[in-house]
Amino acid sequence: MRRADRAHHAGLLRLAYLVLDDGDAPLMRARRAAAGAARARRGGHPAMRTRLVAILLTDPPAGRDRLHRLFFEPARIPPGPVRAALLRLSPHDRLAYLLRRDGLTAPEVAAELGVHIQADFRDVDRATAAVDDRTGLDEAAQRAEIEAFDPGLVRLRPPPAVPTAWRAAAAAALAAALLAVAGSVLARPGEGPGGPAVIDPRAWRATGTPTVEEWPAQGGLRRDAGLLRRAADAWRADRGQPPVGRVVLLYAGTVDGASLVVLRDSPGPGDMPSVAQYFERRLSRGVESVRRLGTAEGQLIMLGMTWRYLVPPWLRDVRAAVPSGRSPEWAPVAVRDGLSDPLPWSWFTRRCQNYMVFQMAFRPAVGGTPQTVTQLASNDPRSAAPRVRFRDPPDRRERFRWAALHAVACEAATTLSESGDLRLGRLWSGELPDGGGRATLLTVDASSPGAAPGTSMLISDDGRALSERGGTNSGTTATAGALAAALWWRSPRRWHLVAAAGPGVARLKAVGELGSHETKADRPGGPPLLVVPGPRVGTPPRTARLPVVQVVSYERDGGRTVVSPP
Incomplete structure (x- = not known):
């Protein structure tokens, strides 16, 4: 199944389950409804969602999943405030609320429901307001809880209360079946x-x-x-x-x-x-x-869906912060016998890839000096948990580091779930042309996947992205001082080519459709910066593509490297 299809199916299953949820695990019926909706592939997710609404509102409840309910139930994950509020609404109101949180307006939800039941936008507003009042959460936090819920996590249900003789016979049969399965699955021949x-x-x-x-x-x-x-x-x-x-x-x-x-x-x-x-x-x-693991160094390990982390004994004084803030608001995280206390689920926001920033103190037992370890970790035990190192100047260090972490987690400077350890660096800070304000050229290098080029981005002092991710040669240069990056930045009036390099580079030269432009370091040992005006914004479509340009970085030791902006 393609990734897009899996994402659609997961969303449909979650929507169906939350509508049908009566506290007794309607997983089989939800799966049948999601599978039926997924057949309406033409038209993508909207068509599938419309088909799912029809199934949920027109299919009569059936007893076909009673055998499933007898043996299975959801994993015992305490319901969040949104799910607890939904359990107090009727299925029709749940559906109206969930469609509203799926991105539809109140009139659009009323139109979807109106084909099958009598409903108008006031019914949608009433259902939405009921959840708002009972949870006290804003829309983003409600969506985060909904998207974090996975109804596919099921487990065997404890046997129901039945007479002793029947219970003993059922337990013996079930135990025999489980032992047979365990014998065939958990043991390999000769092992x-x-x-x-x-x-x-x-x-x-x-x-x-x-x-x-x-x-x-x-x-x-x-x-x-x-x-x-x-x-x-x-x-x-x-x-x-x-x-x-x-x-x-x-x-x-x-x-x-x-x-x-x-x-x-x-x-x-x-x-x-x-x-x-x-x-x-x-x-x-x-x-x-x-x-x-992306590295053999000791790191935090997320445990299941428990919101807890496993911590090696050499990392102390664990604290965490939500990367979406303008400045870090560190909260201490207690650790007992290697296991942390649970973090609030609401801290993990979809906008920041469901990642948190952690800082720990590393005090080596033999030699060395104490140091601070920074790590990004998510609420998914299958996702990468990269440690972060910085290349930054001594001035404005803490402000730059937090802005870089914000850009990485919340502004798409890199995809964290697939990255190895990260190295974040600053090549240049200053004023952009055309009144663009102050910016920093951030470079992002990940240790995996192997041989993947680094990326670069212009960010503001608080970590907001001012440009799309660009290309940098930082993945192939031998030393940090020889870094060079080039990218396109758009002001309100025109595009600009922005290139900068580390102190190991003596000069930069741009060649191509913009002509030849060259710059040297503004001071001995300082990094060079090259800004070249490009085409105006609003150029006719036939000439709207960006010019083909290459930037050559001439290193102080005589080497040179070519950087091609995307």
Whole structure:
């Protein structure tokens, strides 16, 4: 299934589930409704949504999913304020509210519903106001909770209350079935069961640069041999992402009523380990996520959908901030035996890719000096959690760093869910032409995917994007001082080519359809800046494309590199 189709189907399933939700998991009916709506592919998401509305309003309730309700229920995720408010509305009002939050206006929602039921815009406004009043959240926060809800997370339901004899017989049959499945899935031919290895808890204190290789086991269940063996065997049996090399324990404990085991593998030198998370709930167990780390350095690891993080013992004084703010409002995060307290779900905003900024203090046990570690982490255990390093001047350092983090998380300077560790740098700050105001040329380099070029962007002092992402050669130069970047910036009157370089570059030269232009560093050892006026805004369409230009950076050691803006 294409990514767009999966996204459409996930949205349809969420909408159907929230409309049908009566507290008893109508997952099968919601899936049937979403599958029927997905057949209306011509017209894209609007057509699918219209078809889903018709199914929800015209299909009579059926008992076909009673067997599913007997055995399955949603994972026990406490409902957020929006879902709790929806449970108090009628299905018709839920549908009106959800369509409104899906981007339709009140008259458009009334038109969608009016084909099947009697409804007008006042009904839509009333349903929306009811949720607003009961949650006290703004529209963006309500949408964030809706989009974070995943009805596909299900687990086995505890057996219902029945007479003892029937209950014993049913339990025996179910246990036999589960054992048969476990025997066929969790064990490989010729591979005996075995628990994970455990790292010496003193190992990380013997080095000034501890990594995941020295991460000791933590958690109150780290001595539960049966639990650890089941977790390791379940990961070994995973057909999609099995471990490579020996399996090592990072954490085992009780989290929100579930037994959780976090494991890593050992792929060997030159390759990054993967981390698996195994959960055991009542009558339900299995590996729920596997993620390959972007680096072997110790880092925060998001745990399931618990809003908690696993923290290595050498990182202390954890604090977090929402990257959408104009300045960091740090909140301390308590960590006990390697496990953090949960963060409020409302902190994770879709606009900022559902990422938070974390800062920790690293105090090496052997040599070295204390340092601050910055990391971005999301609410999705499968997404990357990049550590961030900075190339910045000593003046205005903290202000630049927060603006850069805001640009990365909230202004699309890079895609965080797929990136490795990040290096953010400032090439130039100053006034843009045509009254464009003060700007900073930000460079963004990610350690993965391999050989991917860096990007660059003009940002304001508070991290707002002033240009689209541009191209930079920072991924291929040998030293930070030889960085160079070039991009297009549009003022109200015309386009401008803006190029800047690090102190290792003596001069910049632009050649191509704009003619030849050259600039040298404005002072000895200072970075050069080149700004070339381009075509006027509003040029006739046949000549509206941007000129073809190449920027040559001449390095002080005699080398040169070509940067081509997109």
